Amino acid sequence: MTARSTNYYGYDKETLNECTELINSTNKKHAEILNLWFFIVNALCVFFSAFGLFSVNQSELGLYAVYAAISIVFFIISKFCVKKETTLRVSVIVLTIILIWTTYGILISVDQPYMAATLFMVMMVVLALSFIATMFRATACLVVCTTIFAMSSYQVKTAAIASQDIYNSIIIMMLSLGLHFAFQRARVQQFVTFQKNIQIQRELEIKSSFDALTSLLNRGRFFSIAANILVNPHNEFMAICLIDLDEFKQINDKLGHQMGDKAIQIAGQTIIDILGMDLSEKWSFQEKVLKQRGSFPGRLGGDEFIIFIRGKKGREEITEILQNILKSLNQVEVGELHGIHASFGVTEITPEDNDIDVAYKRADEALYESKRAGKNQIRFKDAPG
Known part of the structure; x- marks a missing residue:
């Protein structure tokens, strides 16, 4: 194992960077737990000291x-005030708690000059096991803390006791570094495995939800999302649109199936572009659509597409969007393919539409009227009643 990989617990820097979010979250959570524990311990010491219980030193009541007070205030700050877990903010939290614990351990040791320190040693081990950084930073931190402790012990204690403190602190520092590497390496391994599992889940979600040729939702996932929307009360303006490419068989027969696939890809990308969709994180697309109330398209199969339109004010706005899609398709120039013609069938979704299949049937009827009227146009079908 090289010095470089040792610094990153047996991994490389890039791997550790990929786990930054998990590392920050873990460090912040551990800081909150330690602060809460530290508050409880000191609160109990205040109580025991005030009533002379368990031989707790009453001279340290104020300490x-x-x-x-410091620990509970810091707990509240880190728990409720630091919402965004950036590396800088979490690093400040971690360094602050290390400073608090170091000074506390030193002050307790100084207040008992005729006893070898033990609390400082315990606190160093706990801190080493709690936080992930790099081995270089952990080593530097432990060396600095141990040096400051040793200097304070040497100044206020007898030579014999100070020597024992220095010896113990060096041994504990070496033990802490070893434990830090072993524990954090295992923790990083868990993070790496977790990241891989998340990536696998995302890839499976994408494959099960999106059409490989067009990057649109596949039929099953489209109707699943649409049904999820309509099953809940809905008073907003919504519509569903079916799109069928005209004379698509002729494209396949005259220009070949490869050009046919190209036409389908272009149609899908045109829909995505006109709707202004962000597909950079497909694994969370369904959640974003439901939360942001956005429009979403799907591919039904072959040369048939479908769009669930939301967030628009009325029919005029929907018509403008669909006309832009149709115009863009008509202007396509790819090789021997001069324009893509398409028929549109649209129906508005009413508050009474609780079944997507009912609205789909109306849109299909509108699409049939568009075909019968000469194709390459947009037709609406009103809901009954």
Whole structure:
């Protein structure tokens, strides 16, 4: 294992960077837990010291109270005020708690000059096990903290006790570094495995939801999302549009199936572009659509497409969007393909439409009227009543 990989717990820098979000979240969570635990410990020490219980040193009552207050304040800040877990903010949180614990351990040790320190050692081990950074940063932090502790111990304690403190602190520092590497390597391994599982789940979600040729929703997922919308009360203006490419068989017969596939791809991309869809994170597309109330298209199969339109004010706005799609298709020039013609069938969705199949049937009837009227045009079918 090289020094470079050792610095990143046996991995490379890129792998650790990919886990940054998980590392920040874990560090922040551990900081909150440690602060809460530190508050409870000091609150108990205040109580025991005030009533002389369990031989807790009463001279340290003020110290316990101050650090109890600091820890609870810092817990509240990190828990409720730091919402965005950026690396900088989490690093500040981690360094602050290390500073708090280091000074606390040193002050407790200084207040007991005739005893070898133990609390500082325990706190260093706990801190080493709690936070992930890099081995270089962890080593630097532990060395600095141990050096400051050793210097304070040497200044206020007898030579014999100070020597024992220094010896113990060096041993504990080496133990902490070893434990830090072992624990954090295992933790990073968990993060890497988790990231891989997430990637696999995303890929499966994309394959099960999107048409490979056009990047539009496949038939099953489109109707699943549409049904999810209509099953709930809906008073907003919505519509469903069916699109069928005209004379598509002639494109396949005259220009070949490869050009036919190209025409389908162009039609799908045109719909995506006109609707202004963001497909950069397909795995969360359904969630975004439902949350943001946006339009979404699908491919029914062959040369048939479908669009669920939301977020528009009325028929005029829908007509303008569909006319832009039709105009863009008509202007396509690819090789021997001079324009793509398409027929549109549209119907508005009423608050009474709780079944997507009913609205789909009306749109299909509108599409049939568009075909019968000469093709390459848009026709609406009103809901009954």
